[in-house]
Amino acid sequence: MKLIAAGQEYIIENNSVMIETVLNIVDQALREHSLVFCGFEVNGKEFYDDLAQLVADRGETIETIVAILLTQEQWRRETLHSVEEYLQNSLPLLETLYQDFYDSPSESAWQDFGKLIESIEWISKVAEYTDSQTFLDCREEVRNLELAVSQQDNGQIGDIIQFEIIPRFEKAIEALSAIDGGKTFDIN
Structure with a gap:
């Protein structure tokens, strides 16, 4: 699975620590770039609910997750x-x-x-x-x-x-x- 956060692309294995890895990468991007987290885009569709539940339900079909990160303005x-x-x-x-x-x-x-x-x-x-x-x-x-x-x-x-x-x-x-x-x- 591919994760894109703050313009950086990451390849993440779909395993038991996937959610934690995604959240850690997003958290690091937020801190480094002073951004605001708004949600995710999963396979091209905006998603604002519980990412862990989505992965549990559709983990194998997820190809790309884009973290929606914005500047304060x-x-x-x-x-x-x-x-x-x-x-x-x-x-x-x-x-x-x-x-x-x-x-x-x-x-x-x-x-x-x-x-x-x-x-x-x-x-x-x-x-x-x-x-x-x-x-x-x-x-x-x-x-x-x-x-x-x-x-x-x-x-x-x-x-x-x-x-x-x-x-x-x-x-x-x-x-x-x-x-x-x-x-x-x-x-x-």
């Missing part, structure tokens, strides 16, 4: 680009979601609401690790949503989604588009 840009894509894709869903809470939220609406909260938590973590708090920090909106949920005020939940979350997401998309377009944007 590449990782930051890719992560912010992922957030931007998520935000753009979520806006049409949020339009429907806030309407659902004005009417009478179904079980599906509550599930979508739960996914929204999880997504906002992910965005908040991204904001923290990419120094992007000024336009991605949604803590106030989450506190407002928590209060509305505790008060069982579905109309208030709809209002917060419509008048706080959607505008926050739209502003974040604008800021992220500026970053993506190579324009300078002061995120501090």
Whole structure:
């Protein structure tokens, strides 16, 4: 099996210490080149789960593993680009979601609401690790949503989604588009 990490190619035997060898090589590349580990590409397909399980399941069919290693700046840009894509894709869903809470939220609406909260938590973590708090920090909106949920005020939940979350997401998309377009944007 061939392993490629930080531009170096290694031939690794498929044996009991293969995973340990791969992880040691990747760890060394991370330290030597100050890179961020993002995952693997296995036989041309991106893979982000447990490598040991993959090897246990398909070890004999694995020909090439490429360690996906990025510079801090590449990782930051890719992560912010992922957030931007998520935000753009979520806006049409949020339009429907806030309407659902004005009417009478179904079980599906509550599930979508739960996914929204999880997504906002992910965005908040991204904001923290990419120094992007000024336009991605949604803590106030989450506190407002928590209060509305505790008060069982579905109309208030709809209002917060419509008048706080959607505008926050739209502003974040604008800021992220500026970053993506190579324009300078002061995120501090």
